[in-house]
Amino acid sequence: xxxxxxxxxxxxxxxxxxxxxxxxxxxxxxxxxxxxxxxxxxxxxxxxxxxxxxxxxxxxxxxxxxxxxxxxxxxxxxxxxxxxxxxxxxxxxxxxxxxxxxxxxxxxxxxxxxxxxxxxxxxxxxxxxxxxxx
Amino acid sequence: xxxxxxxxxxxxxxxxxxxxxxxxxxxxxxxxxxxxxxxxxxxxxxxxxxxxxxxxxxxxxxxxxxxxxxxxxxxxxxxxxxxxxxxxxxxx
Numbered sequence: 001x002x003x004x005x006x007x008x009x010x011x012x013x014x015x016x017x018x019x020x021x022x023x024x025x026x027x028x029x030x031x032x033x034x035x036x037x038x039x040x041x042x043x044x045x046x047x048x049x050x051x052x053x054x055x056x057x058x059x060x061x062x063x064x065x066x067x068x069x070x071x072x073x074x075x076x077x078x079x080x081x082x083x084x085x086x087x088x089x090x091x092x093x094x095x096x097x098x099x100x101x102x103x104x105x106x107x108x109x110x111x112x113x114x115x116x117x118x119x120x121x122x123x124x125x126x127x128x129x130x131x132x133x134x
Numbered sequence: 135x136x137x138x139x140x141x142x143x144x145x146x147x148x149x150x151x152x153x154x155x156x157x158x159x160x161x162x163x164x165x166x167x168x169x170x171x172x173x174x175x176x177x178x179x180x181x182x183x184x185x186x187x188x189x190x191x192x193x194x195x196x197x198x199x200x201x202x203x204x205x206x207x208x209x210x211x212x213x214x215x216x217x218x219x220x221x222x223x224x225x226x
Contacts (some may be wrong), residue, residue, distance in 0.1 A: 032226050044225070045142060045143055045146075046225070047140070047142050047218060047220070050195065050198060050218070051225075053198075075225060075226075086226070087225070087226055107226060110225060110226050111223070111224075111225065111226040112223070113223065114223060114225050114226075115142065115193075115218075115220055115223050115225075116223055116224070116225025116226075117142060117143035117144075117221065117223065117224050117225070118224050118225070119143070128143055128144045128221070128224075129224045130222070130224065131191070131221055131222025131223050131224040132191075132222050132223075133190060133191040133222055134191050134221060134222045
């Protein structure tokens, strides 16, 4: 299983095939992609070491809360264009309910806690996407 | 004593990605923030609101441990400490 913050794109189909095992009846994936909000591109920045540690904590929490078989979390950083993948969360479980719940738990905590930031570049200029409370 | 300060995203553009700051023995985290804010208007506006209090949304990690605003005055720094300065996160 993988938890990483990387410049590289991910190959979702290959990862799904690698994770499948006979105990799994359900796999749920969340893929965040760059939406066209009138932007030309975005830049993602992370406090890499802390971001990976925090993602590992969130993964461990998900395993403790739900009966999951596998969790992979890949978050990209660097320059991305509209339509590019930002984040993949792939959860395998015996049944769909825990797979959905586990996947949602991870993306919600990721958005609250993991030190990653986005800057949007438009024709008019650039701006940091504000986080909660900013 | 020397304190390593890492800043990210919007704060990186104001404070630089990394700086080593020289502080007097026994200095608090609150004192460090005041010194950083004193450098220019952008620095002050980034760290403090108009009432002179540290902005509510800033995330401070001292040696990877999150420090609440209420603890700034009583958090004494030590030589080699590492402070990370975050705006609110916005990943995903």
